[in-house]
Amino acid sequence: MTPAEILIVDDSSFNRLLLKRRLAELGYGEPAMAVNGVEALAAIAQKPFDVVLLDLEMPELDGIGVLERLHGMPKAPPVIVISAQTEMSGVIRCIELGAEDYLPKSFDPPLLKARLQAVLEKKRLRDLAAERLHALEAELESARQAQLSLVPRDFAGLSRGRLTVAAHMEPAREVGGDLYDMRWIGSRHLMFVVADVAGKGASAGLTMARSMGLIRAGVRLADARGEVPDPGALLALANDDLALDNPDMTFVTAALAVLDAETGEGRICVAGHEPPLRLTGSGVQVMGGYSIQPALGVTEEFPYSSAPFALAPGEAMLLLTDGVTEAQDLAGELFGKEAVLAALGSLVEPAPAIGALLKGVADFVKTAPPADDVTVLAVRFA
Template sequence: MTAATTELTAAARILVVDDVEANRDLLARRLQRQGHVVEMAENGQEALDKVRVGAWDLVLLDVMMPVLDGIGALTAIKDNTATRHIPVIMISANTEMETVVKCIELGADDYLPKPFDPVLLRARVGASLEKKRLRDREQARAKRMEKDLEVGARIQRDFLPECLPAVPGYEFAARFEPAREVGGDFYDAFRLSDGAVVMVLGDVCDKGVGAALFMALFRSLIRAVSGSQLGGEGVDTTRALESRVLHAVTVTNDYIANTHGRTNMFATLFVGALDPGSGTVAYVNGGHEPPRVLGAGGGIRALLPPTGPAVGMLPEIPFSTGHLVLAPGETLVVLTDGVTESRAPSGRLLGDDATDALLAAPGDSGDTLLQRLLDAVHTHADGEAAADDVTLLAVRRLP
């Protein structure tokens, strides 16, 4: 006997509800001969009392009963989130078909006419139990998936930096809100042995588990490759920083494209390297939303447009570098398009202009600035579920 056959013929707990003792006894005996465990109730109220305290696979419910009839009992069962999943077969005389139709509309799974035909009884009870077991398996699988996603979300949070670098004269801040349990956005900031600080913010295409797996791969590659010692004596700071970020992005791009090209997964990516002494930031912007450079007194001093395409699309793609100098009081803000493309219930996007206006207003700190922008995203969405991950990273050179 197969596992599926065993499941369908396994004993079920069935509640028979009928105010006529002869009917209850007849149904109970026939169901017990089929191998089921049967209990009985004389009216709808007694049935509800039993349903609320026990685990049932099926209820056979008479339509016409004293105290509480079948319609009242059925309505109470289906209105209760704890019991609405229990299948209910209505017991009816042929003269009660209009009432049976109403019961089906209220959520009953089937009906059984009187007098009881043993073949029809077996067939309809078997069909209802099969549907119940299928639903139970689906719910169990959904719970397992939910648990797996919770574990995945915890693991993904562990990939993000536990704390941002503490660099004298600078303040770092970040925010991360995935649209689902796991997301494709990521950020990182870490200090190297030579004192440079690497800042990364990426947005992997697609959403969900696949994007989260590639997020971990992109983040790990960038972190591993960024520590490579490049250049040598006589190379100026800016060129050394540019070589570092260009090497990190190029190696990551070629690995993803050559090893995982068939998955068609790529990421828009900003990788910057900061020299704290001079405030110089060298960067590669691989198809990412342009970061904003905020002036010391407010306003947006510069945008940093892409210096190459998204990372991981094709091997040996040429990337170029850019650089800037953060003056005292200035802030570099990197964000994903989950900010600018945040949707209101009407469908209106937050947009670049509103984002820039929020960033241009003076702020006491980078942390305050990012929280203000995140609060604006929430306000704009007005309770609507986010369609995309929202990630923000800022570095401010203190006045």
């Protein structure tokens, strides 16, 4: 017999003694005793019990009162209500409050054994499920921290010369499918990218890490050769690997740019992604002058091409994922592109602009759970 911590709650000394004897006959150890609900709650607060045998009719605090206080309490012990046949309405109320079962006051040994075993087995399974859930949550939190460690967060160190940068990424789940990256190429050019993997969760997070690795490999290879990589070539490199053996058709949208820190001129490639925004002192503009090409991972050997752009002194470029525009409130309404423009206003400094946009999204969704990962990146040319 597996040891079980049992609490008997009954104001009748005869019932307590009879139950104690019945439990001993079934092989259970010495139970704890309480004569009313107040004593029962005090005992439960001091020690975890595997099951509580709870009488309904008691002075000071009855069985229903005990269950009302236990209802919703984390790690509350399972309860078997002790009842007489005339108390069935009270038993029903106890079941509604979370009692697992009931036991007639005849304390028939076979029935007592069957109901105790059933309740204790359910508790064992619940405890096992809770233990495994805790282990899974710990693993997911570890994966979340590992994912967040992949993206650069030293924005002061990345801000050099005439460029100021900032970014923010918030997965909708423990692990998400968004990514951003910033890499200096030599001392003059900055590569920055925001991408969004279709889907959420662990599989999207793995594709995110793979995509980031491919892009970084292309940047490092070009940097080692003393070359400035073309954004289209970088995305083509990532696409060829992602599209190879991709039966699930997992795709990645991306906007990648390489910017000359001295002139404010650069090139950009957009693969199925949200349009970049230009932040100016007079307001926000949707950037044009480029073509939106297919998402990565769909077609092998697609010839991605880049387009030129230029930031005037004091302007900034902002990249974001659709987790911003498609953020949902409790009614299912979308935040939308117009709300993005309104939230940004005439802000051009990267950190304040990102902060204002995130606040606008938070004020809109309120208590609604996140529908998608949210990522924003901004680069300002002084």
